[in-house]
Amino acid sequence: MDILFKNAQVFRNGVFVRSDALVSGGRLSLSCGEVPPASVADGRDICILPGFADVHVHLREPGFSYKETIRTGSMAAARGGYTTICPMPNLDPVPDDLDTLRQEMEIIERDAVIRVVPYGAITKGEKGEALADLDAMAPYVCAFSDDGRGVQSAEMMLTAMRKAKRLGKLIAAHCEDNSLLRGGYIHDGEYARAHGHRGICSESEWGPIERDARLAEKSGCAYHVCHVSSAESVEVIRRAKARGVDITCETAPHYLVLNDSMLQEDGRFKMNPPIRSEADRQALIAGILDGTVDMIATDHAPHSAEEKGRGLAGSLMGIVGLETAFPVLYTELVKTGVLPFEALVRLLTDNPRRRFGLDGEGGFTVFDLGADYTVDPAEFLTMGRATPFEGRRVFGRCLMTVCAGRVVWQDRLLEAL
Numbered sequence: 139m140d141i142l143f144k145n146a147q148v149f150r151n152g153v154f155v156r157s158d159a160l161v162s163g164g165r166l167s168l169s170c171g172e173v174p175p176a177s178v179a180d181g182r183d184i185c186i187l188p189g190f191a192d193v194h195v196h197l198r199e200p201g202f203s204y205k206e207t208i209r210t211g212s213m214a215a216a217r218g219g220y221t222t223i224c225p226m227p228n229l230d231p232v233p234d235d236l237d238t239l240r241q242e243m244e245i246i247e248r249d250a251v252i253r254v255v256p257y258g259a260i261t262k263g264e265k266g267e268a269l270a271d272l273d274a275m276a277p278y279v280c281a282f283s284d285d286g287r288g289v290q291s292a293e294m295m296l297t298a299m300r301k302a303k304r305l306g307k308l309i310a311a312h313c314e315d316n317s318l319l320r321g322g323y324i325h326d327g328e329y330a331r332a333h334g335h336r337g338i339c340s341e342s343e344w345g346p347i348e349r350d351a352r353l354a355e356k357s358g359c360a361y362h363v364c365h366v367s368s369a370e371s372v373e374v375i376r377r378a379k380a381r382g383v384d385i386t387c388e389t390a391p392h393y394l395v396l397n398d399s400m401l402q403e404d405g406r407f408k409m410n411p412p413i414r415s416e417a418d419r420q421a422l423i424a425g426i427l428d429g430t431v432d433m434i435a436t437d438h439a440p441h442s443a444e445e446k447g448r449g450l451a452g453s454l455m456g457i458v459g460l461e462t463a464f465p466v467l468y469t470e471l472v473k474t475g476v477l478p479f480e481a482l483v484r485l486l487t488d489n490p491r492r493r494f495g496l497d498g499e500g501g502f503t504v505f506d507l508g509a510d511y512t513v514d515p516a517e518f519l520t521m522g523r524a525t526p527f528e529g530r531r532v533f534g535r536c537l538m539t540v541c542a543g544r545v546v547w548q549d550r551l552l553e554a555l
């Protein structure tokens with residue numbers, strides 16, 4: 139459908155400009171004098187952004203298609219404004235050599251509606267015991283990760299970093315020291331104490347980050363920390379950056395918007411790492427503002443209703459995030475004046491793309507910032523339903539996403555304009 143947005147807010151070369159914007163046949167043109175017949179809409183609340191890139195999602199195929207598929211996960215991403223996503227390798231089989239990686243790539247080729255660039259595992263089967271075939275996978279993957287599990291052995295991590303360095307690839311680490319977990323499953327803080335839950339201490343996260351920052355320094359490897367959730371982790375990364383270590387990190391919307399006083403006895407509040415304290419949340423925001431935190435990823439991790447229906451103690455870890463990330467962040471951080479809008483856009487677009495070598499695919503996404511609504515998981519395209527943002531009022535509805543010239547998402551609201 140052709141539509142002309144009058145006086146829309148368009149993100150161009152790092153800044154917003156006001157312009158008439160014609161979206162026609164999957165293409166965007168600005169300030170068009172003579173336009174073909176098109177519906178004309180008031181663009182004052184419309185913003186047009188480059189397609190987002192999410193370097194941390196779980197698409198569950200091959201192996202766990204009862205939780206999510208590459209088709210449903212990539213459709214959910216398109217509906218969230220994303221045009222590139224990078225799925226983690228905790229699959230069955232784990233992509234740890236060319237043969238297993240090809241199995242995943244064939245499904246991507248067949249079913250993905252946007253650009254999907256997989257991770258390869260760091261170790262065979264993500265077991266931490268033997269190095270995966272990094273050489274063979276390097277040309278096809280965005281980076282190497284054992285996400286879902288921490289690489290426990292420093293020696294194994296150093297070997298992987300040396301290899302990744304030679305291959306010019308990034309190591310993206312899930313940092314978790316198993317020896318400190320002691321059966322914990324939510325943050326070791328006030329809520330856990332008050333409600334008799336076993337806590338996960340922050341050191342299980344920042345300890346391995348500190349170890350890996352040293353190993354990255356030693357090996358010269360480009361190193362990225364997945365889903366940073368604690369204040370100490372931010373500080374460790376800040377100091378490593380100051381020493382000149384080639385280190386970056388991501389955090390996720392739930393760590394930036396929620397704290398453990400908001401937990402409920404419901405599996406939709408359970409993920410790993412856990413939602414931590416208000417001081418941790420503030421430290422993450424400070425980290426974003428001073429450039430210590432480089433990007434925001436969702437850690438979209440769908441599970442079945444049954445797997446998420448066993449309360450805080452019994453549910454599996456992981457929540458969905460692709461369809462709520464932008465509206466939640468825009469509403470809670472930009473509209474409240476905590477974060478400049480341009481900064482949020484960079485955290486979702488340029489920063490991840492540059493670090494992970496993800497070329498733009500010419501995609502863009504159109505949001506109506508004036509549209510407010512209540513997050514309703516029944517409307518999701520992902521097969522996962524568990525989100526701590528259920529019932530939350532947000533601003534910003536994704537009207538359309540275009541990837542490589544193809545309209546991959548179009549909201550029914552657009553028809554009504």
Ligand code: DOR
Nearest residue numbers: 196286409410439455456
């Ligand atoms: O909450 C999580 N879910 N954290 C992880 O590290 C893994 C992920 C998953 O695969 O479900």
